[in-house]
Amino acid sequence: MDDDTDGQVRPRVAVSSCLTGQMVRFNGGHSRDRFISNELDLYVDWVPICPEMEIGLGTPRESLRLERSPGGPRLVTSGTRADLTGRIAMLAGERARTLDVDGYVFKARSPSCGVHGVPLYAGDVAVDRKNRGVFAARIIDAHPLLPVEDEGRLNDPLLRENFVERIFAHARLRALLGGDWHPRDLVAFHSRHKMQLLSHDPAAYREAGRIVARAGTLDRAELAAEYTYVFSTALAGKTSIGRHVNVLQHCVGMMSGRLDPVHRTDLAEVIASYQAGLVALSVPVTLLRHHARGEAAGYIRDQTYLRPCPDGLRLRNHVPV
Structure with missing residues (x-):
């Protein structure tokens, strides 16, 4: 693993692919984040992951949402109501078993990748906004001490500082x-x-x-x-x-x-x-x-x-x- 000019080991960080500029969003676009792509990119090695693309949804595609059910939140397509929970959960399990990274930056408020504040629907009404995305929740449960954030929270200087500090420390220990x-x-x-x-x-x-x-x-x-x-x-x-x-x-x-x-x-x-x-x-x-x-x-x-x-x-x- 290479050191940068400050003598630091380069962390390996998983990231929602859309945040790096990849055109994988449901609408065919991206959500390129300036800090991730212009600043942190100089010092880390990214591992881009888009679970929705990996289960074969393609782009553009129907948007997804979390829906309330007796067995827990379900990930469904907003129009046809196809239930994708099992496919995303299986992929998350496979990814979690082989994940070898120093941190993860997820797409904020995504029903598959959101870490905080994902709305849960009952019919067409959002009944609460305190959920995690289906994929992110399973990754975090499998790796509870992995440094994790979403790109929105990284705009907070204290949260950004803490996350970046942790991924570099994890990288040094891993090396x-x-x-x-x-x-x-x-x-x-x-x-x-x-x-x-x-x-x-x-x-x-x-x-x-x-x-x-x-x-x-x-x-x-x-x-x-x-x-x-x-x-x-x-x-x-x-x-x-x-x-x-x-x-x-x-x-x-x-x-x-x-x-x-x-x-x-x-x-x-x-x-x-x-x-x-x-x-x-x-x-x-x-x-x-x-x-x-x-x-x-x-x-x-x-x-x-x-x-x-x-x-x-x-x-x-x-x-x-």
Whole structure:
């Protein structure tokens, strides 16, 4: 797997084909998304999937919708009322068994691929809008810790930041475990990811540390499985201003021996400004990266927290509210 110019492993990400510009929508068009096609495309390898095309519907085609039934939501064509639930579910099961990706971006509100807010109909009336598409629901159930979003939610800077951070972290772990690794390699991997895990889920961060402490005694397959589960669980936790401040202060504390009083004060003031919602997270992080140059601060310099994904994606630049 190739690295990009920031030294990052390229994630492999499944995506609804229409979001990349493929003409697979029911009306013969596409739903090309600018962030996916113009920005993220530079740093990830896409795995385009259109379940409706894969079961042979073709394009253009009848639109689909979810309909209420005693056995659960059914996926039907809006005109002829053909029930496609079984075909889509079978395809989802096949895809789920072989899916080897670091994340998935689904088409928003699609009755097959929607992750949130898909309307459910009773007759011609939408009775609620809290459903998942039939295909997406089965993929997510089979891979509950897989980073998943839809293109609409990726317009939110916090959700975008979290999703992108997770897919790059998953890609790094997949690259490690896919090679000829040894327990010491996992220990080194965990050491570089400590602050990133702490910023998401302190409890899972501690559990990951306990697993790594047994790296020399656990069976290698068992070690990989346990660590992957806890690593993915930790990253699924939500970051917050408080958790970021905690990590930033941890980093400063570990560098205090090589910082003069002026630089320590500068860092403290910038962290306080971030905590008060006056500057973006990128400001204290950039300052920390600057002071962590050189071998004396190698542990902090190498933390993935300071560069969880390529700088070109311009994440962490929003001011918290």
